[in-house]
Amino acid sequence: MKEGPIKRTARWLLPIERPRIALLLLALGVLVMIVARLFSWPGFATHDTVFITQEALRGEYTSYHPVLNALLIRWLAVPFESFSIYTTLQILFCATLYLRSATLFARMVSRPAWIVLGVALWAAMPSTYLYLGMIWKDVLCAYCLLFLATLVLQSRQSGVLAGRADAVLLGLSLFLIVATRHGMAINFLLLPLAIGVRQLWAARPYRAAFVAAVVGWLLMSVVTASPLVKNDVAHLSKLKISAVSGPFLGMVANRSGYTSNDPGQDQALAARVFGPDYAEKYRPDYLMNEVVLTDPQELDEAYGLILRRTARLCLLNVSQCGSDRLQMMLATLQPSTAFGGMKFYDLAIMENCPTVFGMDPDKCDVLERFERGERPGMLVEFQRKFVSRLVDTRGTVQNVFVWNLLPAFVLLLALLVFIAPGRPLWIVSLFILMQMVLPMATSMANDFRYYYFLAPLSTLLAVFVLGRAVHGRSFWRDRPTQSSEASHV
Structure with missing residues (x-):
């Protein structure tokens, strides 16, 4: 009997061979998406949000940010005069990437309960909900890098690249990374080396996805260099x-x-x-x-x-x-x-844009259309309390729990130092650490947002490492995953 689209999607997204694990992951994922949507409605903003929205509304684009940032707002926010559609799609996309990554992690190990623990930690972190509703390109990049790193680990550990759906996500994730952050085209070199050039090129869906990402990036580069975009x-x-x-x-x-x-x-x-x-x-x-x-x-x-x-x-x-x-x-x-001197602003409770952002009134006028009618009554007070008591505080306990990224960096560095070169975890840690080359080499070395991608990855990778330390070699599932979507190369 032919499977329907819902069942096929479920078989792809979750490890159906372990129903309890699948239900736990699904429950945690749905919980995160619902809470993130309610908490951040219609979305959180930064100073960059003002500039990019200004470009999208006026149709006058510059190279101040990659053009795709403004185009996404132009397509997903301007027609609806609200950021709610934009942020809803972002929450769904990022949560899907995280659940699929957790699935791949679970299929690589003999005791997937450890991976459920990692997802539970992600669901318990307040920073998860603070970022998922953020109108900010670096949130997308964080979860895209997590997914790419998961594919690297899977290919190196099992010698298997999953099927077409994962290839599509790879191409989309790679395109979003290089098209929304300056200089990240380095991943066109890093990713094939990390996965294995021959393995990536031999798998037709992955080769097509990689080529499509390159073509998309070249197209955006041509648009950026055209007279349509003002070179700042x-x-x-x-x-x-x-x-x-x-x-x-x-x-x-x-x-x-x-x-x-x-x-x-x-x-x-x-x-x-x-x-x-x-x-x-x-x-x-x-x-x-x-x-x-x-x-x-x-x-x-x-x-x-x-x-x-x-x-x-x-x-x-x-x-x-x-x-x-x-x-x-x-x-x-x-x-x-760890907050890098940045402040995030809730568009639902923002009452005076010039005062909040510290900018001239004419620069804030672009947000007036998006503020009107966007004030939910049930969560406003909770949002204010959350931001004032957790986000804006400098207490060590709150910072460690909410957004501290240093443990993730130490974990990756430890993997690089103490694991034999060429092993799967060593390659993954090197791939992620290389993402820091760009911010360390530019003026953004003290801007924490360029390291945010460490947070979602570390929750999965940490429990993965702990599980391996507790169970030894038996924690690895050495045989390739038997799946109708898996393609051996």
Whole structure:
């Protein structure tokens, strides 16, 4: 008898050969999706949300963010004058990726109850619900990277690549990563190496998905380079300046960050580090990541002055120059600064956009259409209490439980150090750690959102490692998974 689409979907998404495990995973997944939808209605916003929504509403796109960010809002939010459809689809997509990843983890082990524990930890973390409803490209990237890492582990551990549905998700996940975050095209090289070039290329559905992701990325690159998109040269130049100057200003000021709100202090600091010629000619706000259209020639001159001075500073103190990025990253991951100085705003209870975002009124006008009629009565007070008591606090216990990413980084680093090179867990840890190359090499080294992808992965990977430590080699399911969707290569 031919299976219906619902049954086929269920057989793909959940490990049907273990009904109790399937029901537990399904129950946890549905619970997370419902709570995330209710809690974040219609969605949470950041400063970036304002800029991207402004582009989507006006149809005037720039290279300040990847164009796909604004296009998604244009297609999924503007027609409905609400972010609710956008965030609902994001919650469904991310939760599906997480459940499918958990399924693949469960099929790789002989005791899948450990994987249920990992999903339960994910469901218990307040940060899960804070992020799933966020109008933020990095949330999508986090769950896409989790799924890709799961495919890497499965292919290396069992020698099996699952069927067409997973190939489609691979292509979509890879495209979203490289098309919504600058510089992530490095995954076109990392992913085949991590899975195995021959294995990936020999499996036709995966080869087609990989090629489709490349073509999609090239298409978006052509659109970005076309006259339809304004190339924000000034902003990119400012990012270059911050990438070079930020670390040295942070070292001299003995803090992780760029500049303060005191122009006099910033100018004195700039003069101390880069010399009086720089401090006298250029405003201190050149060292900050704000979108201010200025003369590109001036920015190039400022960048040249900083770059020449930086070379001398590196020669005088090689160790300090080399370790600064790592110090900034660790400061971002630890509980005291894990929120990276960012604040999230609930669009349902946001009453005064200029006051909340600290921006000019004309920059906030773009959100007026989305605020109207978006105030649910049943959860407003709960949302306020949650944000004020957990999200905005700096208590160690709350930070560790809500969003601390340092344990995840330590776990991956430990796997890389203590597991023999070439083993599946070693390859997965290397694949994930390589995702940090981009933020560590740019001005975003102290922006925690670039490391958020560690959080959803760590809950599964941690219990996977613990289960293997407790049960030894018997924890692995060494034989390839017998499934109608599996394709041996």
